[in-house]
Amino acid sequence: MKVFIAGIDGYLGWALAQYLTARGHEVAGTDRYLRRQWVEEVGSVSAIPIYSMEERLAAFRDHFGKELQFREGDLLDYPFLRSYLEDFQPDAIVHLAEMPSAPYSMMDQAHAVGTHTNNVNGSLNVLWAMREVCPNAHLVKLGTMGEYGTPNVDIPEGFFEIEYRGRKDRMTFPRNPGSFYHLTKVHDTHNTIFACRIWGLSATDIMQGVVFGTQIDEMGDDPRLRSRLDFDQCFGTAINRFACQAVIGHPLTVYGVGHQKRGFLPMRDSMQCLTIAIENPPKQGEYRVFNQFEECYTVTELAEKVREAGTAVGLDVEIEHFDNPRTEKEEHYYNPDRQHLLDLGYKPTHDVVAEVKIMLKDLIPHRERIMEKREILVPDIRWDGTRRRSNVLTASPVNS
Numbered sequence: 427m428k429v430f431i432a433g434i435d436g437y438l439g440w441a442l443a444q445y446l447t448a449r450g451h452e453v454a455g456t457d458r459y460l461r462r463q464w465v466e467e468v469g470s471v472s473a474i475p476i477y478s479m480e481e482r483l484a485a486f487r488d489h490f491g492k493e494l495q496f497r498e499g500d501l502l503d504y505p506f507l508r509s510y511l512e513d514f515q516p517d518a519i520v521h522l523a524e525m526p527s528a529p530y531s532m533m534d535q536a537h538a539v540g541t542h543t544n545n546v547n548g549s550l551n552v553l554w555a556m557r558e559v560c561p562n563a564h565l566v567k568l569g570t571m572g573e574y575g576t577p578n579v580d581i582p583e584g585f586f587e588i589e590y591r592g593r594k595d596r597m598t599f600p601r602n603p604g605s606f607y608h609l610t611k612v613h614d615t616h617n618t619i620f621a622c623r624i625w626g627l628s629a630t631d632i633m634q635g636v637v638f639g640t641q642i643d644e645m646g647d648d649p650r651l652r653s654r655l656d657f658d659q660c661f662g663t664a665i666n667r668f669a670c671q672a673v674i675g676h677p678l679t680v681y682g683v684g685h686q687k688r689g690f691l692p693m694r695d696s697m698q699c700l701t702i703a704i705e706n707p708p709k710q711g712e713y714r715v716f717n718q719f720e721e722c723y724t725v726t727e728l729a730e731k732v733r734e735a736g737t738a739v740g741l742d743v744e745i746e747h748f749d750n751p752r753t754e755k756e757e758h759y760y761n762p763d764r765q766h767l768l769d770l771g772y773k774p775t776h777d778v779v780a781e782v783k784i785m786l787k788d789l790i791p792h793r794e795r796i797m798e799k800r801e802i803l804v805p806d807i808r809w810d811g812t813r814r815r816s817n818v819l820t821a822s823p824v825n826s
């Protein structure tokens with residue numbers, strides 16, 4: 427199949443280009459390198475060194491024996507996007523080109539508005555371009571499990587049956603997201619549902635949990651093919667941060683009591699699931715939702731798993747509870763479905779500790795890079811709008 431990846435230079439996009447090419451798909455992609463700029467803006471670097479796109483494309487050629495089609499550009503540049511899609515005529519468009527960080531979107535007015543402009547308008551442009559030049563393509567849109575929040579009832583996959591005042595209907599399950607970033611994904615959801623309904627586009631909205639991991643097998647040993655791995659408070663997700671903290675002997679930063687529960691999945695499962703969605707498209711005009719995660723864990727359970735993996739590779743791992751910078755429930759019910767992907771053949775990895783051991787071994791050679799940025803491991807972007815770097819640097823555990 428011909429697959430277009432928006433955000434091909436990112437953590438997931440770069441891995442997906444390789445995963446799909448290894449399976450015989452023809453891949454084209456675009457990126458404006460915003461992720462590289464955002465991480466630099468928050469004072470950090472990727473723990474795994476990443477290469478320029480020129481070097482990445484050369485490595486791709488060497489490793490896979492074929493060219494990866496790439497044009498630098500921005501989804502907000504509509505003429506660019508429209509003409510690229512018109513030329514390539516994809517069967518599937520994987521949209522990974524959004525600003526993905528909750529804390530970054532909560533920093534201040536400019537970051538909240540910038541996140542909305544980039545994410546919501548970029549997605550609208552994708553929908554309009556599909557309508558105009560490739561209406562039969564299948565949009566695989568990266569949403570987030572965070573759209574649902576943490577309701578005190580089970581979470582279905584996108585829709586639920588409701589009976590209200592004696593009448594029944596199938597309705598969008600309520601969204602209750604926890605940041606301005608997560609809200610952009612809710613807006614995308616409604617725009618995508620609408621576009622499918624009025625224009626007959628087809629889309630799979632992926633409600634993805636928190637991804638972790640440093641590699642997939644398809645990357646081989648060539649360092650130029652590795653994906654980035656962030657560990658700062660904005661772009662580092664929980665397990666990725668914990669793994670980087672573990673390798674430099676920094677206490678794992680569990681926020682609050684640490685009973686917040688989320689769905690998590692290793693990068694290799696994310697690749698498997700996205701590929702299942704691409705290779706099993708919906709009917710024309712259909713909008714469907716896949717909840718995408720391997721298993722649900724509390725943040726404390728994850729920290730314990732990172733400690734177990736660390737001990738196995740000879741690291742001494744401490745866990746500390748830090749004042750939670752986010753406004754979120756720390757004790758709650760959490761029971762989301764994830765049946766659609768299983769029905770299509772998803773085989774969950776199920777071994778977080780083994781995956782974290784691989785991560786730790788990958789990260790140990792880059793200890794110095796992480797060590798140099800040690801001061802950004804403790805968060806200071808607070809949901810109440812204040813930044814208290816000086817307080818937080820001396821943060822004492824609230825519940826260790």
Ligand code: USQ
Pocket residue numbers: 526527528529569570571572573634635636637661662663664665667668679680681682684686688689725752754
């Ligand atoms: N957390 C800690 N310590 C840390 C980092 C995070 O305790 O050092 C906690 C957070 O308070 C939160 C949980 O871990 O309760 C998850 O935080 P996260 O930063 O790993 O994930 P989140 O902000 O929810 O966002 C990430 C991705 C985002 C994606 C989302 C999926 O950055 O793009 O949409 O995971 S989900 O969480 O299911 O919404």
